[in-house]
Amino acid sequence: MSGDGAAAAAAPAxxxxxxxxxxLRGYRHMLxxxxxxxxxxxxxxxxxxxxxxxxxxxxSPYITTAADWEPKPLPGDHPxxxxxxxxxxxxxxxxxxxDATRATFPxxxxxxAVARAQDVGDTGANAPEHWIAELRGDADxxxxxxxxxxxxxxxxxxxxxxxxxxVRHAAAHELRALDAHWPYERDGKAREGVVHFGxxxxxxxxxxxxxxxxxxxxxRDPLEDVPLGEFLLxxxxxxxxxxxxxxxxxxxxxxxSFAGFRIAEQDVGAFDRYLDELSxxxxxxRELVAAQLCGRWRNGVPLVMSPDSDGPDIDxxxxxxxxxxxxxxxxxxxxxxVGSHVRRANPRRHPxxxxxxxxxxxxxxxxxxxxxxxxSAPDGEERGLVGMFICASLKEQFEFVMRxxxxxxxxxxxxxxxxxxxxxxxxxxxxxxxxxxxxxxxxLPRFVTTRGGAYLFLPSMTAxxxxxxxxx
Amino acid sequence: xxxxxxxNPRPEPxxxxxxxVMPVKPGEGEKLxxxxxxxxxxxGNPIETALNTVGTVHFARFVLLENDTRLAVITTYDNDFDxxxxxxxxxxxxxxxxxxxxxxxxxxxxxxxGVEAHREEFVKYVHAHDVPYVGSFYSAYPELSVAxxxxxxxxxxx
Numbered sequence: 001m002s003g004d005g006a007a008a009a010a011a012p013a014x015x016x017x018x019x020x021x022x023x024l025r026g027y028r029h030m031l032x033x034x035x036x037x038x039x040x041x042x043x044x045x046x047x048x049x050x051x052x053x054x055x056x057x058x059x060s061p062y063i064t065t066a067a068d069w070e071p072k073p074l075p076g077d078h079p080x081x082x083x084x085x086x087x088x089x090x091x092x093x094x095x096x097x098x099d100a101t102r103a104t105f106p107x108x109x110x111x112x113a114v115a116r117a118q119d120v121g122d123t124g125a126n127a128p129e130h131w132i133a134e135l136r137g138d139a140d141x142x143x144x145x146x147x148x149x150x151x152x153x154x155x156x157x158x159x160x161x162x163x164x165x166x167v168r169h170a171a172a173h174e175l176r177a178l179d180a181h182w183p184y185e186r187d188g189k190a191r192e193g194v195v196h197f198g199x200x201x202x203x204x205x206x207x208x209x210x211x212x213x214x215x216x217x218x219x220r221d222p223l224e225d226v227p228l229g230e231f232l233l234x235x236x237x238x239x240x241x242x243x244x245x246x247x248x249x250x251x252x253x254x255x256x257s258f259a260g261f262r263i264a265e266q267d268v269g270a271f272d273r274y275l276d277e278l279s280x281x282x283x284x285x286r287e288l289v290a291a292q293l294c295g296r297w298r299n300g301v302p303l304v305m306s307p308d309s310d311g312p313d314i315d316x317x318x319x320x321x322x323x324x325x326x327x328x329x330x331x332x333x334x335x336x337x338v339g340s341h342v343r344r345a346n347p348r349r350h351p352x353x354x355x356x357x358x359x360x361x362x363x364x365x366x367x368x369x370x371x372x373x374x375x376s377a378p379d380g381e382e383r384g385l386v387g388m389f390i391c392a393s394l395k396e397q398f399e400f401v402m403r404x405x406x407x408x409x410x411x412x413x414x415x416x417x418x419x420x421x422x423x424x425x426x427x428x429x430x431x432x433x434x435x436x437x438x439x440x441x442x443x444l445p446r447f448v449t450t451r452g453g454a455y456l457f458l459p460s461m462t463a464x465x466x467x468x469x470x471x472x
Numbered sequence: 473x474x475x476x477x478x479x480n481p482r483p484e485p486x487x488x489x490x491x492x493v494m495p496v497k498p499g500e501g502e503k504l505x506x507x508x509x510x511x512x513x514x515x516g517n518p519i520e521t522a523l524n525t526v527g528t529v530h531f532a533r534f535v536l537l538e539n540d541t542r543l544a545v546i547t548t549y550d551n552d553f554d555x556x557x558x559x560x561x562x563x564x565x566x567x568x569x570x571x572x573x574x575x576x577x578x579x580x581x582x583x584x585x586g587v588e589a590h591r592e593e594f595v596k597y598v599h600a601h602d603v604p605y606v607g608s609f610y611s612a613y614p615e616l617s618v619a620x621x622x623x624x625x626x627x628x629x630x
Contacts, residue, residue, distance in 0.1 A: 239558055239561070239562050239588070240561075240562060240565060240588040241565070241585070241586060241588030241589035241590075241591070242558065242561075242588065242589075242591060351527065352527070352619070353526070353527050353528045353550065353551070353556065353617065353618065353619045354526055354527070354528060354555075354556040354559035355525040355526050355527060355559055355562075355563065356556075356558075356559045356562070359559070359562075396558060400555070404551075404555065410486065410550065410551070410617040410619055410620065411619060412619060413617070413619040413620045415615075415620065
């Protein structure tokens with residue numbers, strides 16, 4: 001338990017030992033990941049596997065919690081690897097949860113990502129019929145076991161050990177492994193945070209109340225600290241009187257989370273061609289178009305703070321100090337287009353329909369997959385991002401953001417437009433630019449295509465123990 | 473409309489009607505009328521402020537029907553009811569709770585703890601008391617949401 005003692009603020013402290021590490025930590029030092037997609041084969045075997053995975057020990061991998069690293073396993077160091085686990089609704093029966101308990105999960109989780117694809121813009125080329133086979137119908141996917149390594153060797157080590165455990169218990173069948181890694185290097189070192197489109201990603205993450213600074217990742221923003229209940233079940237949310245309890249009994253739901261697991265293919269060739277076509281041909285012109293699409297320059301500097309250049313004199317710790325209203329007001333998008341990616345995914349204090357531009361927060365945990373893109377030698381290889389959008393309510397947070405803000409424009413008076421970077425722009429879309437006279441970027445193709453999705457329950461450690469001890 | 477207006481076709485108008493008709497507690501009609509007038513006349517009219525913040529309601533009015541025995545809330549708003557219902561409750565729960573004291577069949581939990589604490593029950597209640605229109609729902613501008621007609625007002629931070 002952290003955060004107790006004199007330093008504890010008004011917000012109740014979270015029990016870090018009870019929360020899976022991935023939810024609260026950005027795993028900043030993990031450079032590669034492997035998501036094992038599993039089907040539970042044998043209930044007893046899987047429970048035995050789960051029992052091992054929830055026991056901290058020196059012999060075999062175990063689930064990483066959000067607790068501080070220091071005591072384990074190497075004082076003051078980061079662990080060589082991390083392990084986290086999520087379940088689909090289809091897993092709950094093979095896990096042995098009775099019908100009455102399964103019925104206490106939220107309807108969107110019960111229905112799953114395939115059934116609700118239309119609710120998040122997964123139509124046309126993004127529709128489930130085009131997804132990878134293992135995610136096309138949720139029925140066989142039960143578990144996503146996510147492994148993270150500080151380097152490739154550490155990832156192989158933990159993957160070998162975990163796979164041996166799975167086989168020893170005859171617990172599950174591995175449907176597929178999805179690998180990811182930070183692909184770009186400078187001075188022989190992986191450039192963590194740079195995605196295939198060339199942007200620094202993952203800069204904006206909510207600051208959670210009650211989580212100690214040693215755990216908090218990301219750069220401070222000027223918004224209020226977000227109550228735990230937006231991301232952990234059973235805690236107060238930003239909304240008066242509202243608690244997302246998740247499933248009952250409380251030992252199953254409390255301190256758990258939900259996640260929208262996504263594989264998003266990125267067409268970097270099309271992106272490069274678009275920058276060429278829409279810019280004046282200069283490098284600055286290309287970078288300006290890239291910045292208008294995203295709302296940040298590719299180095300991460302927000303356009304609203306630095307509309308003319310990528311702001312080499314703005315310190316990194318200032319890169320989130322804007323809200324479009326009181327800090328760096330930009331009501332018409334004259335500095336940063338209202339329809340740009342960062343203003344859709346997180347409108348902050350810009351007035352939007354519903355009045356809740358700061359109330360639909362998501363924790364993003366993504367990592368690129370596929371080989372680095374070389375602009376001078378396009379290769380046709382598949383590449384993209386794989387990861388999770390973590391929240392307490394898939395319906396109120398993940399689905400709302402995808403449907404109302406990414407896949408539509410009515411929330412901000414932008415008509416039926418879509419996110420210029422990640423939206424399902426088929427037929428081609430457009431991005432209204434602010435300023436006088438108003439201009440727009442037109443002919444936007446779809447740069448990102450959904451290759452798969454799953455709705456996951458990320459149980460607390462208490463809930464994992466509960467699941468491992470079920471007798472039914 | 474932008475050139476790509478057909479990119480995301482929704483077959484119906486973006487606006488939807490709500491005709492919420494609730495039974496008033498016997499003999500409370502006159503007090504309810506006074507309470508509504510009192511709320512509407514309060515400094516900064518909390519109803520107007522809340523609706524401006526949510527920014528999805530075109531028109532809204534209270535009507536007392538059948539000799540003040542029924543309270544009707546008649547509005548035209550954008551999008552699915554459920555999409556912004558939590559944003560609505562966030563800014564309107566005090567007004568709702570005040571008025572629901574005069575309503576006869578409010579679920580016990582909602583009457584006791586307020587709509588904000590039992591949101592799903594309240595939404596169910598609203599759906600059950602929304603009188604559907606007969607025939608068709610007309611809109612002079614089926615494509616236009618409030619946000620496209622007037623810029624959203626600055627949100628009330630809660």
